[in-house]
Amino acid sequence: MSQTLCKAPIIDLNKLEKSKRGSNSWLELCNGVRLALEDHGYFIALYDKVSSEVEKEIFDVMDELFDLPIETKKKNSSDFYFYRWVGQLEAAPLHESFGIVYPTHIQALQSFTTLMWPQGNQRFSETVTSYVKVAAELEQLVDKMVFESYGVAERHYESHIAATTYLLRPTKIRLMVCKLKVKVVIGLLLMSLLLHSSSWLAWSNGRIYAPRHQVLLKEEKQRYTLALFTFNKGITDIPEELVDETHPLQYKPFDNFGLAWYYLSGANSMIHSTAKAYCGINTTASIA
Template identity: 40%
Template sequence: MGSLTVTHKLPVIDFTMENLEPGTNSWSKASKEAVCALEEYGCFVALYDKVSSKIHDDVFQALEELFDLPTQKKVQNKSSKPLYGYVGQIPFIPLYESMGIDNANTLEGIQNFTNFMWPNGNNDFSEALLAYSKAAAELEEMVVKMVFESYGVEKYYESHIKSVNYLARVMKYREAQVEEAKLGFVAHTDKSFMSTIHQTNQVNGLEIKGKDGQWFGVELSPSSIVVMAGDAIMAWSNNRIKSPHHKVMMGEEKGARYSIAQFSFMEDSLMVETPKELVDDDHPLLFNSFNHLDYLKFFSKEENRRLE
């Protein structure tokens, strides 16, 4: 007998429901679905109307304008933090180019980036990116609260939220030429606690690796955001939630792909550690505590990236 091929599809969870507040039936339903999806796939698609069609369109226009700047300007996007600045002009991923915005959900963070790129200012860019980044941070905070509640460690939620900052990475994948490989970005896991990914134009390409090793594509609507576990929440949850490998493949669609990924990282001096409540006879401690910034530094070294 022939074997059946499992066709994967990421769960889609509705975060547009009215009264989506802790303690309500809608919260309980969304929470159960979100935690199950994170435990099964490490990610899910959230329908999220706080990223309105206007925000979606404004961010797309803002990213087009940003990536049209001269390369010599874009490469000056640098940071003392590893993996926070410009990435591009790399021979084995020639389609990919990105920049990082530190503290992206704050006015100061957005303005620092904007004023560096446009010394005379660019209010439209600032307003679009700040509106999106704030909405994405609110979505992540909801999901994190659901996870903490589900695992019985909600007492740590407020201190966790106060301990993270957000890096927004804005990305462009140009269309592959006929003779070029279609790889947009290599397979990897995110080094964050959690990530949110929004595709700002309708050029798909994100692929996820299932537990069985199969790769499958993700089709995204303008009102959807992928919520993804990073390596830090895998350690924090004592391996209950695993960070999924994912990559970008540029397919048959014409034109460039633009997206924005927002990553949460612990503040510089703080450690990622498993709460004692998540360690028991059935779940022995699997991870030592670690400094999140040091973890980024480790993977910023080329010789360590093969460990992906």
């Protein structure tokens, strides 16, 4: 299989501070975000809201998390694969990740912290709170820009945000022999959009591209990433404004969690779209 490496589009979202909502410069940025997602399925956001201190602290506390005993890590359990600790897999022995559910809710984050550290770990909870606050703000900002660009924000954005839930998955990929730890900060937006792009594909009625992706390690370095997932509660409808003669309806209303379960079941072929197989028009998969 041949692989094509594309140059990732870069969008400076720091310019938004100088752009008034609804102004020409604001709409230009919104359209730039939409076009990047339609053409590439992702982009790199320049967004300087995470301080260098928090950036350092977040990976320091992740070191503490991954250094916990295996029996403690196993307490991060759930029937839903994305919500639990994953490690010691025969198929992926170098991969390890946690599922921190509802990290934007102080009580939920505190419950996770207490589960891992019964004696408490204030530094962990405070650092994750600071980091996730900015990540969620960025995710909501991008959603707003996409909705604005499609002209559906007034009718659909508020209900979309009300249904949004978050999941933070810290991930560690280690080498068999490695003494050097390199903490790599992955662009928040890039990870977020890559990891839930199938739902964007269906919601946009096929307009937003949902690329498959992989992480390649070419150097002997240990890699850490923080991925912020979003899952919408309830049934997601395709906005009627996104259906026209050029874009006839391609997807049925779908359950975001059902889409994730369908992906995890392995029912869809790896060469076909998960969203198309799950809720595409004229497909047989159920949204239940």
